[in-house]
């Protein structure tokens with residue numbers, strides 16, 4: 001039989017890392033068996049699965065070798081006199097040092113490859129991933145070890161470890177690690193993942209009862225920390241706690257449930273499909289509600305700090321029930337559970353027509369301050385937006401009250417799908433949606449603007465949203481109160497919503513749920529018109545495609561709207577359409 005050219009190609013690719021063919025071939029055989037001979041899994045990401053498998057094979061061999069040695073030394077030590085044992089221990093000390101060197105020699109691939117993956121290139125190899133370094137190899141090794149030690153020390157000092165580190169690692173493809181089920185001699189398909197210590201997670205309460213429990217001075221983070229001593233871990237916050245581990249794209253494919261991308265976190269299941277290619281949704285943690293990342297001062301107030309006129313204390317049942325006197329809270333929703341037409345129209349024209357927008361200007365804009373430039377540029381202005389006020393903890397009505405729409409969560413049939421027109425994943429509705437229907441809210445990590453800029457410098461953002469509806473109304477906004485949401489690492493279904501310039505079929509509206517506290521509010525998506533089943537859902541990210549300061553990752557817009565603001569791109573798309 002003619003040799004398979006793909007095996008040859010893989011061997012050549014591995015040769016660049018000094019991995020001999022004799023090591024590559026048996027692993028390829030195992031992988032082909034495990035992946036039903038689907039080469040694309042083996043080849044993708046520059047043979048990342050193959051490299052990982054070779055590493056794991058090395059690990060298994062090293063562990064087995066160590067075990068054997070331990071067994072041998074135990075047997076020896078039992079049979080030895082004390083004096084002999086001491087003598088042997090002394091020799092072992094010397095031998096151990098030598099063994100460390102041998103181990104490095106015997107398993108040089110791992111260190112060399114890891115160094116390459118980390119962007120450090122050996123001077124004496126011709127192929128280098130990452131920038132070459134002028135450091136001598138020994139110096140390099142020392143530095144690498146020092147760095148590793150420093151990292152360990154940091155971990156010990158920072159107790160519990162910062163969440164940021166986890167979210168960054170989650171997106172790193174270069175450090176993915178898969179744990180294999182060792183039922184076959186030393187390798188098989190990915191089966192399980194090792195749980196690591198979970199990062200501290202601070203949540204906003206899904207249920208306002210939680211708010212009641214907090215004292216005036218408590219931030220949510222003081223009150224609810226996963227696994228802390230406050231007993232807060234008992235409160236079910238509906239957070240998907242994914243054991244922190246690093247798995248490959250294929251591992252993720254194997255674990256992710258096509259029937260429900262939310263992992264059971266929403267009232268309904270949201271399936272995902274890809275009818276276009278082999279891609280799977282990128283790895284993230286599904287959270288149904290936003291949570292504080294670190295510095296954001298999202299305070300829970302004691303109910304007494306709000307006056308009775310900020311709630312409908314005496315209402316019973318449903319505030320929208322027409323038989324009772326309409327209460328002061330209910331201004332936005334109809335009894336059918338959609339936004340009132342006039343409210344929706346006002347919001348749409350405010351979003352689309354600049355003349356209808358009221359701009360507020362900060363004295364010192366957090367967005368400008370966060371740039372940390374010598375000269376502070378003047379504030380560019382923020383659109384003043386009033387939040388819809390839903391009934392909350394202080395109201396007497398029931399949870400089923402019609403003025404508690406957003407807080408009851410997603411209730412329409414949605415689907416994540418791979419778009420055919422180059423936008424990646426998107427969201428579509430599987431049923432007809434009436435105009436003004438609530439679809440979902442934007443959930444993510446609540447960050448301060450300073451934290452957002454920090455992330456931006458690490459290139460982690462896709463589409464953060466700034467919670468600036470009230471900016472400029474106060475003299476000076478403190479850093480921990482100028483907030484935004486980032487759904488990149490932790491997010492809900494909204495992280496899949498694509499952008500459409502101006503005439504999108506969704507609009508985002510600020511909604512107050514927990515308290516009338518204005519620095520943090522929820523951002524809810526409502527339909528701007530009736531939407532047919534299978535239509536993609538989109539919202540206008542509000543990006544200026546020419547703004548270099550734009551906080552979102554740049555992309556060439558292919559929204560197809562005749563109002564597309566990404567002019568060059570729109571022209572290109574039009575030309576293609578005409579030619580076709």
Ligand SMILES: C[S@@+](CC[C@H](N)C(=O)[O-])C[C@H]1O[C@@H](n2cnc3c(N)ncnc32)[C@H](O)[C@@H]1O
Pocket residue numbers: 422423424425426462463494495496497498499500553554555556557558559
């Ligand atoms: C919040 S994510 C939306 C989900 C994304 N499509 C995915 O596959 O995960 C935003 C990213 O989607 C892509 N995107 C969204 N709207 C787009 C548009 N109108 N044209 C091109 N790409 C778009 C861009 O890559 C953008 O950075």
